[in-house]
Amino acid sequence: MVQSIGRVAVMGSGSWGTAFAKVMADAGRDVVLWSRRAAVAEEITRQHRNGGYLPDVILPDNLTATSDAAAALTGADAVVLAVPSQTLRENLAAWRSLLPTGATLVSTAKGVELGSLNRMSEVIADALAVPADQVAVLSGPNLAKEVGAEQPTATVIACSDVDRAEALQHACSTNYFRPYTNTDVxxxxxxxxxxxxxxxxxxxxxxxxxxxxxxxxxxxxxxxxxxxxxxxxxxxxxxxxxxxxxxxxxxxxxxxxxxxxxxxxxxxxxxxxxxxxxxxxxxxxxxxxxxxxxxxxxxxxxxxxxxxxxxxxxxxxxxxxxxxxxxxxxxxxxxxxx
Known part of the structure; x- marks a missing residue:
């Protein structure tokens, strides 16, 4: 049985990383957003805004940010990977030793890796040496600006582990964001x-x-x-x-x-x-x-x-x-x- 998701690390503070961090915070999770740039992390934590990507969105109080990957990942029940597809493997190498054992790993990157031709869930499983059923994929009609503005939308959480998918589904359900589960990763x-x-x-x-x-x-x-x-x-x-x-x-x-x-x-x-x-x-x-x-x-x-x-x-x-x-x-x- 997969434990419920209480604390979430979102790795990547671009438009979609910020928008989905807001979704999970609005769903009642304790969310830490990692940003490569300290100034962005400080703006999010102190002003509750990410002016460079979603300037019109006010972020909830239970969403904080840091530029320290270790601080973001410590104690996380789920880790949302929101970096570009072609840099995912490089970032995972830097984070591998910091990832909590057994945490649900959520891929939001959309691409096929150059060279290996791996899908993103395959990149994650390979780079981190974790089983495929520990990795979930989030995909759907989710334009970041509209999600940030709380316009109604739905998404799919795909994972071969149904319990893990359902735990994640519960963790990101809000009155404007409706997740469905699927096993077809x-x-x-x-x-x-x-x-x-x-x-x-x-x-x-x-x-x-x-x-x-x-x-x-x-x-x-x-x-x-x-x-x-x-x-x-x-x-x-x-x-x-x-x-x-x-x-x-x-x-x-x-x-x-x-x-x-x-x-x-x-x-x-x-x-x-x-x-x-x-x-x-x-x-x-x-x-x-x-x-x-x-x-x-x-x-x-x-x-x-x-x-x-x-x-x-x-x-x-x-x-x-x-x-x-x-x-x-x-x-x-x-x-x-x-």
Whole structure:
């Protein structure tokens, strides 16, 4: 039996780390948010704000922050990992000796690791030498700014240990944040990783001046190629019709709050990758890196993912977004479900 979750460490004070820390504090947990920067930690603790990421959100009193990883992790029943996917392994190496034995480890990063092609739960289990059923995955239509503003949303907590998933579900349930449980970790992770790549494509289409028909087409066909990859790797196809699949995909592909969609739109309007990065304060959308690892994972498993392949060629091989659109439309015709 997994113990109830009373104290939570959230490792990462970006937009989503801060928003989810607020959710867990609002659900009655004792939350410590770790920030790499001491000034950010001090602002959160003293002023109950994170002005650099969620300036309009007032954080609850039972949420404090620190730049000392050991202080954040001591006594935690659950550890929420809210750092970018491609830096997760590096951070875990630094935290490994500090992690409480048996704590529930919660992945919020959405990507596939470059090189190893591991999903984030696999990175955690490997880097920390813990069993897979100690790792849970959080995924769904959870745009940080809206969650911080307490706008109603739902999410999925995926874990092969049902008791652990249900304990975490109880620990983050509020009147605006509704978590569901799922045992399909593979499907939830692939849905979260692939949606960032499809959102880049939707942004590029918007930047080119295309409208809702194009966006709907990319969302639908993007979901189809994500589900093909998932089925090949052992995911439950129903997962892709749920919150961690279609729900997250629609939010990320449609909202101006989505970093990936916004980044893609800049490239669609003619910005280079470097220009788009400069315009977003040096932040690279997760899909820019993940498109390479997802493309390689698909190729290794013989899965056709034309949108992902096209996004990769725009981001890393200099293909024009307009040429990308023409090439996607010019592909050989086939039955929809073939």
């Amino acid at each position: 593979i499907g939830c992770e692939l849905g979260g990783a692939c949606k960032n790549v499809i959102a880049l494509a939707c942004g590029m289409a918007d930047g080119l001046g295309f409208g809702d028909n194009t966006t709907a087409t990319l969302i639908t066909r993007g979901l189809a190629e994500t589900a093909r990859l998932g089925a090949t790797l052992g995911a439950d196809p129903l997962t892709f019709a749920g919150l961690a699949g279609l729900g997250d995909l629609v939010a990320t592909c449609s909202s101006p709050l989505s970093r990936n969609r916004t980044f893609g739109a800049r490239m669609g309007r003619g910005d280079s990758l470097t220009d788009a990065q400069a315009a977003t304060n040096g932040q690279v959308a997760e899909g820019v890196k993940s498109c390479a690892s997802i493309r390689e994972l698909a190729a290794r498993n013989g899965v056709e993912m034309p949108i992902t392949d096209s996004v990769y060629r725009v981001c890393h091989q200099g293909l024009s977004p307009r040429v990308m659109a023409a090439q996607l439309l010019g592909r050989a015709r086939k039955a929809e479900w073939s």
